[in-house]
Amino acid sequence: MRSEPEIMIEGIGALHRVDDEDQERILAWRNAPEVRAAMYTRHEISETEHAAWWTRFMSDPARQMFIAVQSGAELGVVGVEAPAGPQSASWWFYAAPGAPRGAGRRMEVLALELVFGPMARETLACEVRQENVRVITLHESFGFEKTGEIMRDTPEGPVKAVQLALTLERWAARRAGLLAEIAQTGDAS
Template structure:
């Protein structure tokens, strides 16, 4: 078996600003975001400063074998409603297909339902990003919405899939998810 990369999630820090801007402006990343314009340094600086202090958001740099390779985040964190949303991307193309996205998904789900004690995690995915919405479904997310013509990509309206995972759904999918990741060589701890 090929050794799985050692994946770690570390909090976003001020030193990550230039890296995140470069990642976000990669065409293969922007293609799956709601906005696809080139983000200027000033626009990014405003977003980044807010991201570091906004209690309704939480960001982590995804590291594989000690190298920063992507970004994951929670947003719309609403403890009063017991829910939050999430998103992630792998910016380093060499990391794709290694199961890193699946590891990140598992880690975020465990964090949301464990450490944060929330009852629902949700996300929105462009309909054309089938690999990602299918990955979510493999972890127990259910399609809850289809937002028709929800955003424009390159000037063309695009549909968005809304997916949700309840803590009770996760309890039915957790062991199978752990088993799949362990079979790929990921260390999931206790």
């Protein structure tokens, strides 16, 4: 049984904080080929490697992870790193294998509402592999702007990523229209 949602938006979905019962499910999602293709680490993640990552993530008070759901369907995972203070946070997400169309847009709006609402942040940042044009375009449709590029060392070699950021002010200017569009269609084009 899921905990009470951290945030819920009628017609869009909800974010529920993960617990240890979600550990195996999230490992399966992380190992799905379509998820690994967008990650910095693309190899199949072992149970031992996942358990170590899970322990580090769950024990860090600045990090939070959520399962996104809509009408009983699990959409995927949203992670937020929000150090003390109101300045900024960073985030990541990935859809669950077989998630319904529009899952990414629903997860993005839920994350933005959480970060700029209850978490009271002023800026939200993220990184996306440069070749993942679809997700870069998704973020830009929400108002994220490219702020730079970075090379990340990964087990598979160096990877170029695009850095993006969204301010509370830019989100506030787009918020009402995007919320209405996503609630109606699941899309936010």
